Amino acid sequence: MKTPTRNDEAIQLLEPFLAADPRHLAAFDTSPMGHEIPLANLIDPTRAASSEFFDRLGVLDGLTFGPEGMPMPRWLFYEASAFTGGIFGFAFRVETLPADLRVRLRLADDATGLVPVAMYIAIPADPPRVWYGHNLASLNRVLPELKLAGLASITKALGLRCFRCEEQIGATQWDSTALHVHTKFGPLGLLTAWTPAHAFTHSLTYRLPVAEAGLRSAMGDPDAPPIDRPEPEFEIAADDHDAMRELQRRIEAGERFVITGPPRVDVNRVQHTPVAVMPSA
Ligand SMILES: CC(C)(COP(=O)(O)OP(=O)(O)OC[C@H]1O[C@@H](n2cnc3c(N)ncnc32)[C@H](O)[C@@H]1OP(=O)(O)O)[C@@H](O)C(=O)NCCC(=O)NCCS
Structure with missing residues (x-):
């Protein structure tokens, strides 16, 4: 049985896919939480015929991460x-898909097959x-007419289950709206708070222990x-680089911190993350 989501209407119209080396398929759960990936939607990156699908993943990335400069x-x-x-x-x-959307998604008139709208x-x-x-990435905000609310959260939840992931590491920026998504899965342990090795120094690195409650809550079950x-003890404002450097100094000195929940957005649209x-290990 499919685990329900907060947007089953959209999920019913969509098809899950997995692009992975077929030699690794045994390592994946191809029916994560009952959302079965049809055999035809297992995309083999080593086959030339997969080229068009990867073109379309590039379009999805360009429409979402392009404006973020990444x-x-x-x-x-x-x-x-x-x-x-x-x-x-x-x-x-x-x-x-309606004709105008096909143009925005750079699809040829005679295009067929899958058009990805979210990926993890x-x-x-x-x-x-x-x-x-x-x-x-999700096209929810780019194409609101498709009514894809919740899609990034659902995609990440099912993606983590598909990869049989028990602990997830990730990096994001203190001013990223994606923090609203990642924090739905539970508290995020901070590994870095200021990250000069990343292209964006105001990135944080987090560690998420993946748990059933977090996956189901994030997907809206x-x-x-x-x-x-x-309980949060302080906030990091997305424009306060000194606070990020100080938190990084404390992490490197051996203290441990977690992001407890979603950011608060103030009247100037600045994110404040709790x-x-x-306790130290
Ligand atoms: C960030 C992104 C993945 C969100 O996709 P989405 O399908 O809209 O995400 P969801 O609907 O699952 O969740 C978004 C949450 O953020 C909240 N949010 C708050 N402010 C927001 C904003 N300015 N923009 C987007 N979401 C915002 C939404 O309200 C929602 O929370 P809710 O479900 O509690 O209402 C998508 O906009 C994207 O691809 N952005 C560009 C790439 C990127 O930054 N990726 C993340 C890298 S770590």
Whole structure:
């Protein structure tokens, strides 16, 4: 039985897909939470016929990460995504899309097949159970007429289950709206708070222990068990680089912190992310 989501209407119209090396398929759950990936939607990156599908993943990435200044080079979809890890997502069939949307999604008049509208990309960080999630994209905000609310959260939840991930590492920016999504899964342990090794120094690195309650809650299952969250002790404002550097100094000195829940957005549209101190290991 499919675990319900907060947007079953959209999920019924969409088809799940997985792009991964067929030699790794046994490592994946191809029916995550009952959302079965049809055999025809298992995309083999080593076949030339998959080229068009990867073109379309590039369009999805360009429409979402492009404006964020972080579009992925094409080779990364192969080397650090489908071949070494997996790309799980949801797609429409071209035939179901209205003509104006086909133009916006750069589809040829005679295009057929799957058009991805959301993807979660992860690669093993400490195989087989620790994965690094490096791309989460959804066209919900870009194409509101498709009514895809909740799609990134649903995609990440089912992607984590598909990859059989038990601990997820990720990096994001303190001003990223994606923090609203990642925090739905539970408290996020902070590994870095200021990250000069990343192209964006104001990135944080987090560690998420993946739990059933977090997955079901994030995807909007009304019967999801509650998530335990510590009380926040302070906030990091997305424009306060000094606070990020100071938190990084404390992390490097051995203190432990978690992001406890979703950011608060103030009247100037600045995000404030709640943080709690954890007992040291
Ligand atoms: C961020 C992104 C993945 C969200 O996709 P989505 O399908 O709209 O996400 P969801 O609907 O599952 O959840 C978004 C949550 O953020 C909240 N949110 C708050 N402010 C927001 C904003 N300015 N923009 C988007 N979401 C916002 C939404 O209300 C929603 O929470 P809710 O479900 O409690 O209402 C998508 O906009 C995207 O692809 N952005 C560009 C790429 C990116 O930044 N990826 C993440 C990298 S770590």
